[in-house]
Amino acid sequence: MDPHLLRTFVTVAHRGSFSAAAEELGYTQSAVSQQIAALEADLGLALLRRRPVEPTPAGARLLEHAEPLLLRLGAARADVLRAAAAPSPRLTLAASPLALTENLAVRLARPPRGELTIRATSRDDVAAVVASGEADLGLVDGIAAPSDPLRLPDVGPLSTIGVGEQDLVVALQEGHPLAGRAGLRLADLVDALWLQTPLCPVERLRDIAGDGFRIGMTYTGDDLHTVLRLVAAGHGLTLLPAGAASPAAVPLVAPRVVHRIELLHGTLAGHAERVAENLRR
Structure with a gap:
């Protein structure tokens, strides 16, 4: 799974809105919708209900995994940059x-x-x-x-x-x-x-x-x-x-x-x- 798609999914799930997520991420609402659709197509499962916007049971399960994964990815990037940075x-x-x-x-x-x-x-x-x-x-x-x-x-x-x-x-x-x-x-x-x-x-x-x-x-x-x-x-x-x-x-x-x-x-x-x-x- 593409971490960029996961990050968009987590943001939409937390904000409860495609438009609010688009504003936070700096995307258009259409781009956010396309990214969620791409993630759902990859898994072959619906991850978000649209009205109201909330995770499906499969989406709630993915959310449990996605947040720690994104944290670990961010930590790995920071660790590499920290090691290479000038004091x-x-x-x-x-x-x-x-x-x-x-x-x-x-x-x-x-x-x-x-x-x-x-x-x-x-x-x-x-x-x-x-x-x-x-x-x-x-x-x-x-x-x-x-x-x-x-x-x-x-x-x-x-x-x-x-x-x-x-x-x-x-x-x-x-x-x-x-x-x-x-x-x-x-x-x-x-x-x-x-x-x-x-x-x-x-x-x-x-x-x-x-x-x-x-x-x-x-x-x-x-x-x-x-x-x-x-x-x-x-x-x-x-x-x-x-x-x-x-x-x-x-x-x-x-x-x-x-x-x-x-x-x-x-x-x-x-x-x-x-x-x-x-x-x-």
């Missing part, structure tokens, strides 16, 4: 919301100094941004067992290494009945009301401790100060790294999980290699 003092570092800790920020200040852009990126997108060449390095954070790697999407030939771990705490409203405890177990909090955020997805808590963890409010942003304000107002509990939580937070003592940070990178040379080395130690 540059200009770097872009993609970082998920809680990945750039005070300690890592200090490590970035070590020589050699160059022009560095920090690109705020969601946890789910850090690996893809680095693999595609949009960023030279990536820092991603998440909840994991001590020394266990994070669960990252397979988007290409990236190297990963742990560069930081912090204890987790349960962020509570001041005056909460559990405030002031020496420690809390996650299993004792399954019936509590939780704040659902990208910083601490409730689904991850259920993976660790089973069902429960009622959602009191969902916040789709990743601003730490907003999360703390919502916790302080009583909208729910959340887990945060010890260094980012409010004074009312209580240490999580069981199970033994931590806030882990990993450095992601492809082929390194010159300034990027030295910055990566600074972050590793």
Whole structure:
């Protein structure tokens, strides 16, 4: 299958419109229609319904394969170009919301100094941004067992290494009945009301401790100060790294999980290699 046709198919499926896809891709609507028709002819299957525009069962199955394939192709291209590129003092570092800790920020200040852009990126997108060449390095954070790697999407030939771990705490409203405890177990909090955020997805808590963890409010942003304000107002509990939580937070003592940070990178040379080395130690 032609990757250009796959990319057009994925764009139409996501936008739900031939015209919107044509605008995004810089094609005419007729060209988009012809490309979809060519892909359907190649497979001998209808992939998109036209009114409304949505994948058929075969199209939905192809979509599951097409997106990872396109990511891998983009990663392969970026890796080859990165390896052949002349070293540059200009770097872009993609970082998920809680990945750039005070300690890592200090490590970035070590020589050699160059022009560095920090690109705020969601946890789910850090690996893809680095693999595609949009960023030279990536820092991603998440909840994991001590020394266990994070669960990252397979988007290409990236190297990963742990560069930081912090204890987790349960962020509570001041005056909460559990405030002031020496420690809390996650299993004792399954019936509590939780704040659902990208910083601490409730689904991850259920993976660790089973069902429960009622959602009191969902916040789709990743601003730490907003999360703390919502916790302080009583909208729910959340887990945060010890260094980012409010004074009312209580240490999580069981199970033994931590806030882990990993450095992601492809082929390194010159300034990027030295910055990566600074972050590793």
